[in-house]
Amino acid sequence: MYKTHTCGELHRSHVGQQVELAGWVHRRRDHGGITFVDLRDRFGIVQIVADPTVSPQAHRELEEVRNEWVIQAKGIVRRRPTGSENPNLATGEIEVEVSEIRILNPAKTPPFSINKDEEVDENTRLRYRYLDLRREQMSRNILLRHQVVKFIRDFLTEHGFIEVETPILFKTTPEGARDYLVPSRLHAGEFYALPQSPQQLKQLLMVAGVERYYQIARCFRDEDQRGDRQPEFTQLDLEMSFVEREDIMALVEELFTKLVAEVAPRKRLFASPWPRLTYREALERFGKDNPDLRYDLELKNVRDLIEGSGFKVFEAAIAQGGDVRGLNAKGCADYTRKQIDELTEYAKNFGAKGLAYIALPKDQEMRSTFAKFLSPELLQALMDRMGAEPGDLLLFVADAPAVVFETLARLRVLLAERLKLADPNLLAFCWVIDFPFLNWSEEEQRWDPSHHLFTSPMLEDVPLLDSDPGKARGQQYDMVLNDYEVGGGSIRIHDRQLQEKVFGLIGLEPDVARERFGHMLEAFEYGTPPHGGIAPGIDRICMILAGEPNIREVIAFPKNQAARDVMADAPSPVELKQLEDLHIQVALPAD
RNA sequence: GGUCCCGUGGUGUAGCGGCCAAACAUGCGGCCCUGUCAAGGCCGAGAUCGCGGGUUCGAAUCCCGUCGGGACCGCCA
Numbered sequence: 001m002y003k004t005h006t007c008g009e010l011h012r013s014h015v016g017q018q019v020e021l022a023g024w025v026h027r028r029r030d031h032g033g034i035t036f037v038d039l040r041d042r043f044g045i046v047q048i049v050a051d052p053t054v055s056p057q058a059h060r061e062l063e064e065v066r067n068e069w070v071i072q073a074k075g076i077v078r079r080r081p082t083g084s085e086n087p088n089l090a091t092g093e094i095e096v097e098v099s100e101i102r103i104l105n106p107a108k109t110p111p112f113s114i115n116k117d118e119e120v121d122e123n124t125r126l127r128y129r130y131l132d133l134r135r136e137q138m139s140r141n142i143l144l145r146h147q148v149v150k151f152i153r154d155f156l157t158e159h160g161f162i163e164v165e166t167p168i169l170f171k172t173t174p175e176g177a178r179d180y181l182v183p184s185r186l187h188a189g190e191f192y193a194l195p196q197s198p199q200q201l202k203q204l205l206m207v208a209g210v211e212r213y214y215q216i217a218r219c220f221r222d223e224d225q226r227g228d229r230q231p232e233f234t235q236l237d238l239e240m241s242f243v244e245r246e247d248i249m250a251l252v253e254e255l256f257t258k259l260v261a262e263v264a265p266r267k268r269l270f271a272s273p274w275p276r277l278t279y280r281e282a283l284e285r286f287g288k289d290n291p292d293l294r295y296d297l298e299l300k301n302v303r304d305l306i307e308g309s310g311f312k313v314f315e316a317a318i319a320q321g322g323d324v325r326g327l328n329a330k331g332c333a334d335y336t337r338k339q340i341d342e343l344t345e346y347a348k349n350f351g352a353k354g355l356a357y358i359a360l361p362k363d364q365e366m367r368s369t370f371a372k373f374l375s376p377e378l379l380q381a382l383m384d385r386m387g388a389e390p391g392d393l394l395l396f397v398a399d400a401p402a403v404v405f406e407t408l409a410r411l412r413v414l415l416a417e418r419l420k421l422a423d424p425n426l427l428a429f430c431w432v433i434d435f436p437f438l439n440w441s442e443e444e445q446r447w448d449p450s451h452h453l454f455t456s457p458m459l460e461d462v463p464l465l466d467s468d469p470g471k472a473r474g475q476q477y478d479m480v481l482n483d484y485e486v487g488g489g490s491i492r493i494h495d496r497q498l499q500e501k502v503f504g505l506i507g508l509e510p511d512v513a514r515e516r517f518g519h520m521l522e523a524f525e526y527g528t529p530p531h532g533g534i535a536p537g538i539d540r541i542c543m544i545l546a547g548e549p550n551i552r553e554v555i556a557f558p559k560n561q562a563a564r565d566v567m568a569d570a571p572s573p574v575e576l577k578q579l580e581d582l583h584i585q586v587a588l589p590a591d
Numbered sequence: 592g593g594u595c596c597c598g599u600g601g602u603g604u605a606g607c608g609g610c611c612a613a614a615c616a617u618g619c620g621g622c623c624c625u626g627u628c629a630a631g632g633c634c635g636a637g638a639u640c641g642c643g644g645g646u647u648c649g650a651a652u653c654c655c656g657u658c659g660g661g662a663c664c665g666c667c668a
Contacts, residue, residue, distance in 0.1 A: 033625030047628070067618090084626055092628090109619060112602050116617085116629075119603065123660055176668040196668085223667045349594085349664070452668050506668090561661065 002072050002104070008044020012093045014077040019096060021046065022072040022104065024134070025065050026115050035062045038115075039073060039096075042139065046091040047080075048073050048098050061101035068107035068114060068134075074100040122552075126566045129557055141554045145542045147263040149216055152236055155255050161212040161238070166201040168194055168218070173516065175453060175508075177221035180231070188583040194220035194232075197535055200520055202239040203454060203492055206531040207523045214238040216538065225561045227550035228484060228540055232559075238489075239533030245475055245491055248532055249431055252479065252487070256536070260427060264545045270294055270428035278434040287409025289435070292483035293428035295421035299325050299408050302396065305381045311373040313356060317398035324398040327408055328386040329415050332393035333361040343395065343411065350410055351403040356396040360388060413483060422482070424547055430480050437461065437474035438505065446507040451476040453502060454520075455490040456532075462498070469505060479536055486541050489534025496524040 002022040010019070023041035030036075035050045052059040058073075065071060075098035086092035111127075112120040114134045125132040132138055153163065172179045172193035179193040195201070197219045205213045217237040223229070240248060253274055260267055270293055282289050285298045303324045306314050314324050329335075335343075344355040358368040358379070368374055374382075386394050397407045416422050437457045438447040447469055449455060457465060461472040479487035493499045499521060503513040514521065542554040552558035559565055579586065 027628075027630095029627050029630050031625055031627065031630075032623065034627080035625095036627055036630085038628070049626080051625075053625090081626070084628090086628055089628080109601070113618065116602090118617085121598090121602085121660080124602085173668080177666080199668095221667060224665085226667085227662075229667070449668055455668095562659095 006043035007041045007046040010046050010091050017077050020074045025069045047095040049095050050098050055099045058098040058101040070105040072102040073098045129567050141546045151259045156214045161214045166198040170195050177223050180220045180222050183582040185581050196221050198237050206241045207528045211241040231563045234538040235535040237535050241529035241531040267427050270426045275430040277432050282432050287405040289432050290480045290485040294426045295416050297412050300386050301325050309373045311370040314398045322399050323401045323404045325404050326396040329393040331391050333359045333391050347407045350407040352397050352407040358394040360390050360392050362390040432478040435474050435476045437472040438469050451490050454492045456493045487536030491532035494528040494530050496521050
């Protein structure tokens with residue numbers, strides 16, 4: 001070993017000890033006569049002192065040394081002279097008086113500073129990710145991620161789970177996201193697919209009698225990127241046999257409640273036990289099924305109040321089966337026309353034709369897009385419904401229900417951001433349950449599973465699959481945290497007949513279903529336990545626990561928005577020979 | 592496929608028609624300095640303003656295109 005101690009562990013109890021340290025030069029302060037170097041390793045920073053009268057060799061070597069050089073230092077730990085302790089440093093009570101310095105590897109000046117927490121262009125950070133990861137914030141994030149995964153592994157192991165690896169080379173499932181394909185050398189014209197999740201495999205492990213499975217599983221989806229989406233990402237994939245919805249939810253709730261206390265003690269839970277919302281309730285109150293519960297700003301249905309008011313915009317929407325709902329932007333009555341226009345423009349992105357509003361300034365006259373239809377009684381009724389008082393701004397959307405929900409949900413998030421309503425130290429976990437089992441897809445003209453095609457309907461709703469499939473509820477549950485869906489799961493179908501029925505409902509021809517999922521159907525005939533599971537997203541959870549704005553900050557080597565690794569420059573062209581081995585011809589787009 | 596935003600020394604910013612062959616901070620190089628810890632002092636090097644075209648007497652600044660990056664929509668069972 002190059003070191004007897006880590007930089008971070010040294011303490012006044014080590015005073016008098018001869019130590020050997022190795023690490024990176026974090027900073028160097030050359031006073032001419034005496035030189036200080038902050039030596040950094042993963043565990044912390046310690047000050048080493050080179051006094052030319054004690055060791056001319058060490059002092060001379062440190063004259064050469066620059067930031068990020070890798071060095072080894074031998075010396076004696078001693079208390080710092082009184083008055084020169086550094087309370088900002090964990091090791092600030094002591095220092096190491098060096099007797100010998102060995103330069104292990106010099107370093108070029110890095111393209112950005114490692115020892116300072118300053119904004120750097122992300123492209124540059126990604127090109128030099130190995131340097132970026134040396135920076136305190138990134139190394140903290142990577143450590144946090146390790147602690148999260150470690151906690152999960154320990155917790156689940158204690159609860160009788162075993163981690164089983166599943167294949168990365170598997171089979172295409174065209175009904176989900178776009179697959180990443182891997183050509184087969186041995187089977188010309190055939191392809192493996194990288195798993196979008198180990199869904200089928202974990203169910204087959206239940207058939208195999210594993211009963212309690214988990215995996216820190218890499219998943220792959222070839223879709224466009226977002227701040228919370230990468231082409232490859234990591235899920236805690238988990239499955240249990242002989243359980244019902246409640247069992248999974250209780251387990252996961254306990255897991256993450258304890259995890260937060262352990263690895264993010266400075267964060268507070270918004271509510272424990274976690275609130276549960278039905279899908280319908282989430283929609284009614286927040287406009288979406290992954291609501292941020294950290295603040296109120298709830299949607300209110302005002303259709304019954306407004307019906308018959310004579311305001312054409314509202315009446316027309318209602319006549320077409322639409323809704324009228326609103327939000328109370330507390331204290332925003334002084335928004336200018338321009339600010340409201342901005343909100344309106346934003347709302348139009350989501351299909352709303354416009355925004356109706358009532359501004360209620362204190363000491364001034366009310367302003368409204370539909371003032372002349374607002375009788376004193378109607379105004380009062382609206383204010384009562386919206387919980388409004390002078391100073392507030394009421395915003396309304398009248399449209400098809402889906403548009404109303406989407407628009408108001410977006411406005412709610414936007415306003416909360418502007419009004420700083422969301423406490424960044426709060427973790428608002430909640431469950432959303434009772435999802436519709438199927439959603440009607442307009443463009444495909446058929447039913448789509450709202451979760452995935454192995455999700456079980458509520459057993460009491462199975463008869464509805466024949467009579468009124470849209471009314472059936474699924475045994476699905478989503479885990480939501482601060483405006484993000486961080487996990488989804490369900491009780492699965494474990495019966496071949498029911499599975500085939502669902503395949504039929506979503507328009508999978510029996511022969512296609514057998515070709516793609518024959519192994520599942522067959523397995524279900526060999527004694528399959530009732531089972532279910534969930535798959536929380538590790539990246540998103542770490543991102544929120546770390547307080548980061550995107551998932552790339554908690555992934556050591558992420559891809560950029562164009563799904564490129566800018567450090568290694570992947571993807572890249574390959575040798576013709578490689579393509580020939582794989583029986584692949586490249587057909588580039590014409591232009 | 593679409594919408595919006597950004598691109599100025601190594602890094603982060605300022606400048607947004609002439610005062611700019613570009614300013615500030617930091618970093619970098621040299622010299623001085625024995626108790627600093629974002630050490631300090633002095634000196635110095637470093638950008639044809641992403642690229643191409645256009646408008647103009649004059650462009651970092653305005654326009655068009657292009658490339659790169661980011662946010663979002665579509666997409667993500």
